[in-house]
Amino acid sequence: MEENKHVTIYDIAERLNLATSTISRALKDHHTISDKTIKKVKKTAEEMGFVPNTLAAGLRGNKTKTIGVLIPTVTQPFLSSLISGIEITAQKSDYTVIIMQSHDSYYEEVNMAKSLYSNRVSGVICSLAMETRDTAHFQQFSNNNIPLVFVDRVPKDYNTFRVVIDNYTAGYKATKHLIEQGCIRIAHLTAGSEFGNLYNERKRGYIEALKDHNLPIDEELIINLKSVTYEEGVKASNQLFDLDPIPDGLFAPGDIIAVSAVQTAKKRGIKVPDEIAIIGFNNDPISQIIDPNISTITHPAEKMGKAAAEIIIKNLKSQKSDDAKEITFLNTEVLARESSDKKKSLETLLKQ
Structure with a gap:
């Protein structure tokens, strides 16, 4: 079987018995080529299945x-x-x-x-x-x-x-939300190097929110992740849950980390949000699939x-x-869901 080969301007030139330069100009609607020739060249090119080599053209230009x-x-x-x-x-x-x-x-x-x-x-x-x-x-x-x-x-x-x-404002909003739910011992999982500023700015917002509400900044509650992955989230969550007392709030750098925290808490018999309120970041689809649904910060x-x-x-x-x-x-906002709704959880408990 004959191997498929790309049709080139040389093939079109041979078919029409024209110079390759004429074919090239005709395909580009060059003013030096007559309309009749342009139409003939384009029709033949289409019939032969010619596809312009945009990469080669790009390299030339x-x-x-x-x-x-x-x-x-x-x-x-x-x-x-x-x-x-x-x-x-x-x-x-x-x-x-x-x-x-x-x-x-x-x-x-x-x-x-x-x-x-x-x-x-x-x-x-x-x-x-x-x-x-x-x-x-x-x-x-x-x-x-x-x-x-x-x-x-x-x-x-x-x-x-x-x-x-505005990562600073987003971090501030997330932390403030937990404070409004009654949290006073709030942990924060962060990530990245000192070189990048995304996670640093969210951390800065977290710290400022604590300061503005007269809450202590406990370095024991701030953990730097090696990567924003589920596995890293599980390790950090276990580290937090080994503390006495455990934090009553957690601001995670991404929804996958928030999910890992929720599932780790469940395995250890820690109730979310009763014992620890959790908020993530990004509004990923997974945040609405897990039970309880994850509170999060929108990210456009x-x-x-x-x-x-x-x-x-x-x-x-x-x-x-x-x-x-x-x-x-600036249009990030808090999407409050079950994982951080301590107030609603307490109201439900009191009605029982």
Whole structure:
């Protein structure tokens, strides 16, 4: 069986007995080619199944109409929604999206960034790996006027576009919610390095909320996770539940950690929210599946993805470098559910 091969402009030129340069210009509606020839070339190209090599064309013009997306993983619901927002906006402007995962590894992130650069992407959207301390590997994009947008997990100091939420306010809101439920010994699980500011800002909001309500800051109740995973959440939860007394409130950095805390509490005979009220972050689907439902903070992932892609496309169309700026979404809110509703739980108990 003859092996399938891609139809090229050389094949079309041979069929029509025309120069390859004529075929190339005709396919681009060049003004030097007659309408009659353009129609004939395009009709023949369609009949032969010709598909333009956009990558080769992009390499020649140094533009591939491709946006590179470098994220920790595609398995987290927040990041999946972020990708969805990016793709929706990119497709409207005829851009394709290349997705690469760092798996929270600095080493992988450096390699993926090199790969995106070598593939001549038009722009890059990145959410940093947990291990990242140094962002020198992104300088190759900035030095070559390739728009770069950091989303959610952003570096503290890098002069480029950022799309974030107000993590400080979100952390404050989550902690205040637990205080309003009557919690006075509130634990906080945090993550990431001192380099990144996402978790640091949520922690700062947690601390300020405690201070504003005259509650003590107990370092024993603040645990730094190696990664935002279920397994890490179980380890940290057990560490908290080994304390005497245990905390009566817990602010988790993500819903998967909140879920691990709820399930660990159940295994140890600790009642949620009666003995410990729990609130997560992101409003992932799992937060509404588990019993009790997880209270959480909304996180506009898809909107952030759309905004990041819009920045890339606008920057490419303008052909000029805008001043780097940070876009902050303030519309995070508390979604109060069963896992933190101590007051309702107490009312139900008193009625029995």
